[in-house]
Amino acid sequence: MKRDLGQVAIVITGASSGIGRAASLAFARQGCRVVLAARSAELLDEIVAECEQAGGAALAIPTDTTDLAAVRELAERAAEFGGGKISVWVNNAGVAAFGLFLDVPVEAHEQVLRTNLIGYLYGAHAALPLFERQGSGVLINVVSLAGLVPTPLAASYSASKFGNRGLFDAVRSEFAGSGKDIHVCDLHPAFVDTPFLEHTANYEGRAINPVPPVIAVERVADEIVAIARRPRPSTSLGALAPVATFFHTALPGLYRWSVGKSARAYLTLAPGAPRTEGGLNGPSPGSHDLHGNLRSPRARLVGGVLAAGALLGAARLIRGRGRD
Numbered sequence: 536m537k538r539d540l541g542q543v544a545i546v547i548t549g550a551s552s553g554i555g556r557a558a559s560l561a562f563a564r565q566g567c568r569v570v571l572a573a574r575s576a577e578l579l580d581e582i583v584a585e586c587e588q589a590g591g592a593a594l595a596i597p598t599d600t601t602d603l604a605a606v607r608e609l610a611e612r613a614a615e616f617g618g619g620k621i622s623v624w625v626n627n628a629g630v631a632a633f634g635l636f637l638d639v640p641v642e643a644h645e646q647v648l649r650t651n652l653i654g655y656l657y658g659a660h661a662a663l664p665l666f667e668r669q670g671s672g673v674l675i676n677v678v679s680l681a682g683l684v685p686t687p688l689a690a691s692y693s694a695s696k697f698g699n700r701g702l703f704d705a706v707r708s709e710f711a712g713s714g715k716d717i718h719v720c721d722l723h724p725a726f727v728d729t730p731f732l733e734h735t736a737n738y739e740g741r742a743i744n745p746v747p748p749v750i751a752v753e754r755v756a757d758e759i760v761a762i763a764r765r766p767r768p769s770t771s772l773g774a775l776a777p778v779a780t781f782f783h784t785a786l787p788g789l790y791r792w793s794v795g796k797s798a799r800a801y802l803t804l805a806p807g808a809p810r811t812e813g814g815l816n817g818p819s820p821g822s823h824d825l826h827g828n829l830r831s832p833r834a835r836l837v838g839g840v841l842a843a844g845a846l847l848g849a850a851r852l853i854r855g856r857g858r859d
Contacts, residue, residue, distance in 0.1 A: 537765055540565045540566075540760070540763060543567055543617065544567070544570060545625065545763070546570045546572065546613045546623070547559050547569065547625045548600050548609075548625065548627050548628040549600075550572055550582060550627070551571075551573035551578040552578070552731075552823035553729030553730055554729055554755050555628070556582055556824075556825055557756035559585075561757060562623075563586035565591070568591065568616060570594050570596060570609070570617075571594065572596050573628065574817065575818040576597040579595035580595055583595050596612055600650065600654035606660075610624075614665055620669055621665050621666075621672065622763075623672070623673045623674075623763045624661075626655040626659065626676045629654075629695075630735075630736070630814055630815050631689055631735040631813075632644065632646075632692065633689060633739060635802075636690045643815060646816060648691055655699055655702070655703075659719075662674055672718075674717075675722060676720065676721045677722050677755075678721050678722060679696045679724065680726075680771070680779060682699055682700045683700070683780050684782075685783070687794055703719050706719050718766035719768070720762050720768060722762065724755050724772040724776075725773030726750065726773070727751075728749050728750065728830045729826065730821055730823060730826070730827040732744075732829070733819065733821030733822055733827065735813050737808060737809065740810045741802055741805040741806070741807065742805045742808040744805065747775075748774055748775065752825050
């Protein structure tokens with residue numbers, strides 16, 4: 536049954552930029568009461584105004600999703616804003632660390648796992664009791680293609696996303712036979728045109744470019760709204776997702792070898808960039824717009840050239856290994 540989203544309370548974490556910001560506006564256009572959560576109060580105030588202009592009501596609640604007490608307070612205040620109810624909770628806040636596993640400090644790996652996995656667990660643990668009391672609710676977890684296939688140069692990010700998938704598959708199974716109108720839904724987009732890469736901690740000193748084709752952020756936001764209206768367990772998004780998942784499932788050994796070689800080849804091709812902690816331990820100084828300018832002709836050309844170069848480099852290494 537299609538759900539009516541008019542005037543219902545929606546909580547979105549990581550609402551200050553990219554997917555979270557786009558989803559907040561998409562729900563606001565449906566006349567929803569949107570609760571915006573992120574670490575930066577100043578950025579959230581801007582988005583409140585945008586949501587109100589779009590036709591919704593909005594409340595900003597600065598929240599660090601790695602703080603359980605703060606997430607519980609977010610749930611309480613959001614329920615008050617929604618007249619005692621939260622109909623949809625979107626787990627979206629995330630961080631990443633770019634680099635070979637041993638080049639990334641263990642503290643950075645821990646922070647990625649703390650934000651992307653434990654933060655999602657905290658969100659679910661705060662939202663689901665409300666859903667049980669209400670007898671209904673939709674939990675939407677913005678996961679990633681990195682939760683379906685291993686992602687070199689982002690090991691802890693991939694681990695956190697695989698962890699999300701295991702965690703919420705288990706939670707979904709617990710609710711499957713409950714008879715309650717409670718849904719746990721995962722969304723796995725491939726690379727999206729957001730400023731996320733600007734916020735990524737960089738420990739290699741090499742520019743980070745997405746693997747094309749890159750998805751428009753508005754498409755992801757529209758999909759989140761669609762899932763809220765018609766919940767479904769798991770959704771992949773983007774042309775890269777079925778190709779990568781099939782390759783990984785059908786030929787796992789070749790997948791690991793080829794992407795590993797491609798990653799190392801990429802590190803020799805990519806131009807230099809500053810080493811930075813990005814938004815790992817606080818709001819990033821990078822852009823917080825909807826878009827990351829990753830779909831511009833220049834960005835597509837650079838991404839395509841680097842991807843092709845990495846694949847060719849990996850092919851040479853594979854052929855060389857075969858001759859050995």
